[in-house]
Amino acid sequence: MRTISYFIDERGKKAPDKIYAIAPEPGLSLSYGQLQEDSIRFGKYLAKMGLKKGDKVSFMLANGYQAAKIFLGTMYGGFVAAPLNLMSQPSQLAYVLEHSDARIVFYSEDHKERLMDAAAKVPRDIKLIEIDNDAESIIPEDEDFSGISLPEIAEEDDALLLYTSGTTGVPKGVILSNKNMVAGGEYTTLAHELTPEDRALCSLPLYHINGEVVTAVTPLVSGSSVVIPRKFSTGNFWELISEYRCTWFSVVPTMISYLCSATDLKEKDFNVDQVRFGRSASSALPPSLHHTFEEKFGISIVETMGLTETAAPVFSNPMDPKLRKYGSPGPAVGNTAKIINEKGDELPRGEQGEIMIKGDNVMKEYYKAPDITAKTIEPDGWLHTGDLGYMDEDGFVFVTGRIKELIIKGGENIAPKEIDEALYQHPAILDAAAVGIPDDTYGEEILACVTLQPGSNVTEQELLDHCLELLGKFKTPKTIKLMDELPKGPSGKIQRLKLPDLIQKLEEGQ
Helix, strand or coil, X not given: XXXXXXXXXXXXXXXXXXXXXXXXXXXXXXXXXHHHHHHHXXXXXXXXCCCCCCCEEEEECCXXXXXXXXXXXXXXXXXXXXXXXXXXXXXXXXXXXXXXXXXXXXXXHHHHHHHHHHHCCCCCCCEEEECCCCCCCCCCCCCCCCCCCCCXXXXXXXXXXXXXXXXXXXXXXXXXXXXXXXXXXXXXXHHHXXXXXXXXXXXXXXXXXXXXXXXXXXXXXXCCEEECCCCCCCCCHHHHHXXXXXXEEEECHHHHHHHHHHCCCCCCCCCCCCCCEEEECCCCCCHHHHHHXXXXXXXXXXXXXXXXXXXXXXXXXXXXXXXXXXXXXXXXXXXXXXXXCCCCXXXXXXXXXXXXXXXXXXXXXXXXXXXXXXXXXXXXXXXEEXXXXXXXXXXXXXXXXEHHHCEEECCXXXXXXXXXXXXXXXXXXXXXXXXXXXXXXXXXXXXXXXXXXXXXXXXXXXXXXXXXXXXXXXXXXXXXXXXCCCCECCXXXXXXXXXXXXXXXXXXXX
8 A cells, every 4th residue: 555644554563663763953753653653643633623634734844853743644644745845935935825725834933924924915714833843742642532533545645735946937736646655765765775774864855855755755665764854964964974873865966065065074083884875866966076975975876866746766876886877867766767859759769858757656736737737747647857868778867958948059959967067077166057048149148157165266267268178169158157156946956047037136236
């Protein structure tokens, strides 16, 4: 049975004393037996407030003890978890609150003002409940749940409503079923050969699909455990791994870059010998950065790729380092992939086209958007990813860019990722992203935005010369902007399409 409730019940019965989660800051741990008991109580708590099966329950919380229990307990009770992105702009937050049909929002005091302002713009009543994310319980001990029962849950029942980062237009609400969520956990377990002895470090937020499926649901499916600090920090990353004996971690390339810049283990008394691997996802990992991390820390990084629409995992490199390919997120694991042309025909190996995905992890639909759903999911179940790439003879996929992000200069298609990769090979670069900008001569020219490594100093001309050497004149950016910070989504992925507007505002002094 592929439901969240089934796995919580199974773990609670068969391994009640085994630790599922550890919240370092309050020093609390959650056993599988306690997770089952607390999930039952939380489901009945929601039902007693009048919620019915399928109703949406939101939370506006950083990672923590209660955030994890609310996330899983909501789905256990037959309700739909609809986490709120802490990075949302006010208008976006109000839109999501209204569009999601959320009945209840659990929040912590530090997000109260923003939430209240957004909720005031929603033309319906939403129950707002302030909690302590570090509390052992948010339900009174003497709460009476007699006579309240929880519904039967099927694999196709909705489990999660998660909004995409919305780099253009309003966010899209992705509906994932219980089967989708469990399949995501199964595919991650399969890809990384996880066992009950493994322990993950959750570095990504529980309002992002990677944090939710890869490091919260996957341990549940594999019978292992997870450490959930409030947020990622280079200051305590290795300390947490050492103290809690984590065997793997999931990060994004930006975090890898920060760790390479800020951390040196040689002078630290940390024990990381138990770490089997690190996992990188959410955006392409530059091979130069990949090599730098592995050489500096002696820990291999498995590059992967997933989407919100596929409950996170799609592709993953093999666990055997000798079989991996740098610059590729690997072959499909659990699901199936193909490359198609504009007519929908499957392309031969090595030819570039759109990457398509099919599997039990593919979403049910976009919430309240049947037209967009129909354009995204074919009648036979294939999902349009919107990503460009090709597949080699070994089945490894190489992503070359996003269809809507292609730079078309003088009629030639240029993948921004190619420009990014060249810039990342310069030692001064921390973050880089190329975009197309209007040009009277070519139709579009190339603008690259970069941030520098701490303490680095380099001129725009030096970077242009670097690109000219690696890319040639045609693909070298017309302009390179040095910036303090590039806009990023909750996963740490650079929001490329926001850069032109951001630069314009900065130049206008806004």
